[in-house]
Amino acid sequence: QQPVQSPQAVILREGEDAVINCSSSKALYSVHWYRQKHGEAPVFLMILLKGGEQKGHEKISASFNEKKQQSSLYLTASQLSYSGTYFCGTVPSGSARQLTFGSGTQLTVLP
Amino acid sequence: DSGVTQTPKHLITATGQRVTLRCSPRSGDLSVYWYQQSLDQGLQFLIHYYNGEERAKGNILERFSAQQFPDLHSELNLSSLELGDSALYFCASSVVQGETEAFFGQGTRLTVV
Numbered sequence: 559q560q561p562v563q564s565p566q567a568v569i570l571r572e573g574e575d576a577v578i579n580c581s582s583s584k585a586l587y588s589v590h591w592y593r594q595k596h597g598e599a600p601v602f603l604m605i606l607l608k609g610g611e612q613k614g615h616e617k618i619s620a621s622f623n624e625k626k627q628q629s630s631l632y633l634t635a636s637q638l639s640y641s642g643t644y645f646c647g648t649v650p651s652g653s654a655r656q657l658t659f660g661s662g663t664q665l666t667v668l669p
Numbered sequence: 670d671s672g673v674t675q676t677p678k679h680l681i682t683a684t685g686q687r688v689t690l691r692c693s694p695r696s697g698d699l700s701v702y703w704y705q706q707s708l709d710q711g712l713q714f715l716i717h718y719y720n721g722e723e724r725a726k727g728n729i730l731e732r733f734s735a736q737q738f739p740d741l742h743s744e745l746n747l748s749s750l751e752l753g754d755s756a757l758y759f760c761a762s763s764v765v766q767g768e769t770e771a772f773f774g775q776g777t778r779l780t781v782v
Binding site: 560587588590592598599600601602605607645647649654655656657658659660661662 | 671700702704710711712714717719724725727759761763768769770771772773774775776
């Protein structure tokens, strides 16, 4: 079962912040975040393993609440290059470690 | 360059035909995932292989099948093709299952006419 992402779309001005949420009904082993530009392959941003840790990558960071099976991606001081579709991927706990993606959040950063 | 190679890049074929998409994972990666992405849609999980064994199936049609060979490359076979099968097909590979990042190939764009 695929995770649920929200919002579906976000439009920002350069320099503004955004939060993208991802939730699952299953117990999770890990959460993955990817960004895809139109017509290109998804590009890995970060992975969070169970343990509630928060990770950062320049101005993009993410958190993972293992108890709630929720993750959030934080984009601060957005740049034009942040535009694209963001996908969260989840891997359930257990032996079947399939990586299933949400429907995506389309982020548009305007000058 | 992610190190994952997919061939061919583009494929145009007629309804009812059969095609094979090929994926060579990054050196050392044991996991291969296949995804279907229809126009401006999400990434639909099809199937996951780990070290030659099928580990999980998603919404994969019975007309579709896949395998991972001893050299770890994988093939996705699509048969009795329909117009609705037109999509971008991605494979992704990772070292282990679920705890390391998955790297995506550039995809195969399949057009069924």
